[in-house]
Amino acid sequence: MEEYQWKKGSDGMLEETKNKAVSALKLPKDVILGEVLVSFLGRHSVVVENYRSIILYTDSMIKLQAKNCRINICGSRLMIEYYTNEEMKINGFIKSLEFE
């Protein structure tokens, strides 16, 4: 988290260099750059990692804030099975997942 805060305030150039370095070294981007990682298990459950906060939570839509995007999960009977600082598991009938 602290690293992330520091990056946000820093230069865009630094970000780009870091991106290249990570690609060259073949490091996992979700860990180093804090990119969001979404894994589906069928259409009934999805695990979102590296999200920042919940923006909206209703029965039919969940909106999450990630590092540089927002994620909308639409469906019905959506339910958060568990969530921690980094990870959230959503169960329910998922219709779509969009990035904003």
Next chain:
Amino acid sequence: MLTWLKRRLFGYLLVELTGFSPERFFNMCSVHEIELWNLRECGHSCRFYMTVKGFRKIKPLVRKSKVRLRIMKKFGLPFFLHRNRKRKAYAAGLTIFFLLLYSLSLFVWDIEFEGNHMYTYDTLLKFCETEEIRYGMPKGKIDCDVLEESLRTEFPEITWVSARVSGTRLLVKIKENEVLSSIPVKDESPCNIVADKAGIITAMIVRQGVPKVRVGDTVEKGQVLVSGALEVIGDDEQVMNVHYLHADGDITAKTQYQMVRNFSPYKTIDAETGNMRNGYFIKVMKYSLLLLRPKPEGTTWKLTMEEEQLHLFQNFYLPVYIGRITGKEFISYERPYTEEEKKEIAETINDNIKINLLEKGVQIIENHVKIQDNESQCQVHMDFVTEEAIGKNQSIEVRMMQEEPEETINLDERN
């Protein structure tokens, strides 16, 4: 599994949340590391589960996010205990149960021997009792090493013992020596061979000693067949000296057996009437309880019982025995045997005797069976003509041994 257990142990709550911005509350919870799970929206409210520990820390967050919380349901051990706090007898019963189980597990309730062929279970158990190891003794007092050693010293035929306490059972594994542990010492003391039965000699093999009879001779019981006294006769045909030997030989003779057996001419028949009586038998340590309906007057019953020791799992035997008793009513009456049945009985009697004789090494040449009928008794007459070894060692009496030096002394005197 571990989280489930932890939640159950410390308790958790189902909480209903209403308010303007539940999302803010959720985010704050995640920042403060308060665990929420199974979030579900129900109309205007939102329901979720949280731990009791989390609920205690949540107050400032509630105030900040301006939501309202309501506890819907409480789960877990602390709430269960609180709900049942008045059921003291229940708790006491549960505690007593576990205490009893624990205290019972401190004793031995079953002793098992494995691998014993020569020594019976009772022999070994009796020996264990002399070693202060018995049914119902505390487990801690058993010293397996001492028991093993004493078993080995007490029973020389046991070559290997392993004793261990498993649960409430004492398991003793035994290996017995399969070959003879000692070689029989050859008897060399002077003796005669005498006949132990009257008969006609059919064969004689003398390995040592002086034969006194010949094949074809009729001998009486106790007659000397092979003498162990070897007389040395001098030129003047006088006995100069006597050497005493261990007479050895095989003498077979034709012998006869005559036997009479009686049996009652009436057969007792127990006819079952079909009436049954079931009952139970419970034995706890020394005390036993019989659950059986009393029998009606003037009836006779055959009772059988199957007893079983209760045990938890495989090795936790309890000092409780349960027996199932089955009673069958019967009426006994007598009727005379038919001729065929009599013959059959005579046959079986004869066969039994035959088997006995054969086991003794007797060869049967002829066998006659006759049934004589009296009013009160049936008699089976059996005649056997047999062939068997009749030699029996009879040590030469000490008196004769003493005569020898006397004789020599006399001779010396004469000379």
